[in-house]
Amino acid sequence: MALKLPANTKLSDIKGITPALQGRLAKLGISNLQGLLLHLPLRYLDETRIVPIRELRTGEQAQVQGEIVHAEVQYRPRKSLICRLKDETGQLVLRFLHFYPSQVASLKEGSCIRAFGEVRGGFFGWEMVHPQCRKVAEDTPVAEALTPLYPTTAGLSQASLQKWVAFALQQAAMDEILPAAIYQHLGLPAFADSLHQLHHPAANVDLASLESRDHPAWRRLAFDELLAQQLSMRQHHERRKHQGAPALAPSDKLITALLRRLPFALTQAQQRVALEIGHDLQQAHPMQRLLQGDVGSGKTIVAAMAALQAIENGWQAAIMAPTEILAEQHYQKMQDWLHPLGIQVAWLSGSQGKKERRAMLESVANGEAQLVIGTHALFQEHVVFQRLALAIVDEQHRFGVQQRLSLRQKGGQPHQLMMSATPIPRTLSMSYFADLDVSVIDELPPGRTPVVTRLVSDARREEVLERVQQACMEGRQAYWVCPLIEESEALQLQTVTETFENLQATFPELRVGLVHGRMKPAEKQAVMTAFSTGETQLLVATTVIEVGVDVPNASLMVIEHAERMGLSQLHQLRGRVGRGAAKSSCILLYQDGRLSETARARLKIIYESSDGFAIAQADLALRGPGEFMGVRQSGVPMLKIADLERDQDLLEAARSIAAELLAREPRAAEMHLARWLGHAEELVKV
Numbered sequence: 001m002a003l004k005l006p007a008n009t010k011l012s013d014i015k016g017i018t019p020a021l022q023g024r025l026a027k028l029g030i031s032n033l034q035g036l037l038l039h040l041p042l043r044y045l046d047e048t049r050i051v052p053i054r055e056l057r058t059g060e061q062a063q064v065q066g067e068i069v070h071a072e073v074q075y076r077p078r079k080s081l082i083c084r085l086k087d088e089t090g091q092l093v094l095r096f097l098h099f100y101p102s103q104v105a106s107l108k109e110g111s112c113i114r115a116f117g118e119v120r121g122g123f124f125g126w127e128m129v130h131p132q133c134r135k136v137a138e139d140t141p142v143a144e145a146l147t148p149l150y151p152t153t154a155g156l157s158q159a160s161l162q163k164w165v166a167f168a169l170q171q172a173a174m175d176e177i178l179p180a181a182i183y184q185h186l187g188l189p190a191f192a193d194s195l196h197q198l199h200h201p202a203a204n205v206d207l208a209s210l211e212s213r214d215h216p217a218w219r220r221l222a223f224d225e226l227l228a229q230q231l232s233m234r235q236h237h238e239r240r241k242h243q244g245a246p247a248l249a250p251s252d253k254l255i256t257a258l259l260r261r262l263p264f265a266l267t268q269a270q271q272r273v274a275l276e277i278g279h280d281l282q283q284a285h286p287m288q289r290l291l292q293g294d295v296g297s298g299k300t301i302v303a304a305m306a307a308l309q310a311i312e313n314g315w316q317a318a319i320m321a322p323t324e325i326l327a328e329q330h331y332q333k334m335q336d337w338l339h340p341l342g343i344q345v346a347w348l349s350g351s352q353g354k355k356e357r358r359a360m361l362e363s364v365a366n367g368e369a370q371l372v373i374g375t376h377a378l379f380q381e382h383v384v385f386q387r388l389a390l391a392i393v394d395e396q397h398r399f400g401v402q403q404r405l406s407l408r409q410k411g412g413q414p415h416q417l418m419m420s421a422t423p424i425p426r427t428l429s430m431s432y433f434a435d436l437d438v439s440v441i442d443e444l445p446p447g448r449t450p451v452v453t454r455l456v457s458d459a460r461r462e463e464v465l466e467r468v469q470q471a472c473m474e475g476r477q478a479y480w481v482c483p484l485i486e487e488s489e490a491l492q493l494q495t496v497t498e499t500f501e502n503l504q505a506t507f508p509e510l511r512v513g514l515v516h517g518r519m520k521p522a523e524k525q526a527v528m529t530a531f532s533t534g535e536t537q538l539l540v541a542t543t544v545i546e547v548g549v550d551v552p553n554a555s556l557m558v559i560e561h562a563e564r565m566g567l568s569q570l571h572q573l574r575g576r577v578g579r580g581a582a583k584s585s586c587i588l589l590y591q592d593g594r595l596s597e598t599a600r601a602r603l604k605i606i607y608e609s610s611d612g613f614a615i616a617q618a619d620l621a622l623r624g625p626g627e628f629m630g631v632r633q634s635g636v637p638m639l640k641i642a643d644l645e646r647d648q649d650l651l652e653a654a655r656s657i658a659a660e661l662l663a664r665e666p667r668a669a670e671m672h673l674a675r676w677l678g679h680a681e682e683l684v685k686v
């Protein structure tokens with residue numbers, strides 16, 4: 001037997017793959033033989049059968065063979081090449097609206113042709129438009145396997161992909177790495193068999209199961225991918241234990257002083273997670289903990305306590321927020337809480353004047369600033385920390401992985417606390433977040449009354465306006481959230497401005513504020529401060545206020561075109577009210593008559609549930625993990641083969657098998673990871 005090529009053989013080392021082809025394959029993420037092997041078909045063509053013309057059915061993809069009995073180029077109603085193909089059972093029209101002279105030459109009367117295409121009923125009987133045609137001898141054998149159709153990119157033909165994948169299948173070593181007991185127990189075929197079955201399925205395969213991806217061959221690769229992900233997460237977790245981080249002794253003085261000054265007592269859940277975090281910080285290896293808690297559950301105070309532990313030990317802490325508004329709000333809150341304890345809190349923002357910024361940077365560099373708060377401005381290269389021990393990242397799923405990493409790199413290996421109000425569904429926390437330890441605040445502070453959510457048709461806008469007026473006249477405050485217009489930021493700006501003007505005209509007696517993403521940071525801050533101090537009563541806003549804004553006196557929120565927003569986003573928005581003792585409501589205005597079934601179903605979920613977890617789960621099912629976590633933009637490589645929802649059982653299996661494999665067959669674990677590294681290497685870093 002000829003020696004096989006290692007699967008990691010680079011395409012550049014393979015004769016016949018030109019640099020241009022390499023470039024195109026690289027666009028599909030393929031750089032070696034392994035990449036070709038794992039580039040799986042989207043669909044298949046059944047060219048294993050020749051269907052008699054009489055047995056064709058509309059809408060079916062089929063292969064026919066016969067003789068061209070008539071061919072002509074017609075000029076009316078438009079230029080087209082029309083051929084009649086005849087077999088023993090009937091005739092079929094082949095129609096080409098674009099064609100080359102070479103096609104006219106080969107599709108001439110008397111040629112024996114094999115055509116593949118979709119059948120439809122035409123004016124002259126059955127026809128195929130733009131079928132794939134090939135001249136054959138009458139006894140040319142049919143294909144033995146189904147023909148794979150691959151995802152491709154501009155300039156790369158199916159034929160070329162098919163050829164090179166077939167080459168890889170033939171030449172690449174595809175040794176089995178996993179012990180047979182593991183995959184057989186799961187009812188899965190061997191690795192090499194799976195690849196053969198997926199790329200060249202036999203004519204009698206269950207095509208539906210192959211295309212819906214629940215075929216065992218597909219499941220085997222999905223399992224392998226999930227296993228690699230689990231292995232890399234575990235390795236990462238292990239590696240972290242060997243990295244050094246400052247061991248921070250418990251903070252007796254500062255935390256006690258802070259808690260004594262608070263107007264409230266911590267909930268049980270807050271106390272529990274604060275202990276978990278405090279314990280992690282005492283270790284000499286970096287914490288990587290996710291602090292999860294529904295909107296309004298009180299994560300900020302827990303973050304402050306963690307920061308104090310670093311500060312009391314003579315180190316610096318940083319809090320990074322996803323928006324200026326939120327960073328500003330954290331800053332205000334931390335100032336209120338920590339300044340009286342004699343702690344220097346610094347603030348870095350894009351809106352700062354040069355002089356102020358320089359002073360801040362200096363205080364961060366010389367260690368005077370003990371707690372530093374900012375947006376991604378914190379990542380910039382010229383921000384140098386003197387002794388950073390703890391990086392707190394708010395709404396972590398909104399940040400790019402790169403950004404998170406660069407913050408971590410700012411101070412060797414600081415401890416990391418990630419906070420998220422969007423509960424991470426189980427499948428995600430078992431996969432993408434598997435290397436994180438998780439703390440959950442599963443209790444809201446006492447005295448909160450649940451937000452009453454109402455779905456109101458836009459036709460009843462008048463009533464809604466009355467509600468707003470009434471709430472404001474009673475001394476409370478309200479938000480009016482304008483629709484998200486993804487296609488056009490300009491239009492969104494226009495809408496929010498018009499709404500603001502209209503509301504101002506409708507309520508001359510009210511003080512109305514306006515905030516949107518295009519305002520300068522300083523302007524935004526001024527508006528938010530005016531709202532949080534009660535100076536303005538009604539705040540017209542885009543979704544910039546979605547995360548974290550905390551104005552307890554605001555008890556009414558109106559959201560226009562609620563159907564355009566993601567469920568978790570709506571839940572976040574709604575979480576801006578119901579933060580004080582007053583009974584709060586959230587009115588979801590929708591455009592009657594224009595609501596699709598799915599939109600209605602989604603709004604119903606928000607209406608019926610106030611449980612962020614259930615909402616996140618539904619959102620995940622509706623939008624898929626990429627959109628859900630906002631990671632598609634952030635560059636976290638997503639699983640390519642496995643699907644967390646569909647393959648949940650495999651995920652569970654991969655999790656336990658990863659642990660077993662590392663313990664009993666570390667060599668196999670290592671080889672498996674190496675095989676899937678192209679897929680999984682980024683995950684190692686997350």
Ligand SMILES: Nc1ncnc2c1ncn2[C@@H]1O[C@H](COP(=O)(O)OP(=O)(O)OP(=O)(O)O)[C@@H](O)[C@H]1O
Pocket residue numbers: 264265266267270293294295296297298299300301420421445446547548549550552575579
């Ligand atoms: N134990 C508590 N008792 C009463 N009020 C509390 C308690 N903990 C926090 N709060 C207050 O509840 C409000 C919400 O807290 P915080 O802003 O920390 O919520 P969060 O978890 O960050 O929510 P979000 O994700 O919506 O920002 C704040 O006004 C905070 O001061």
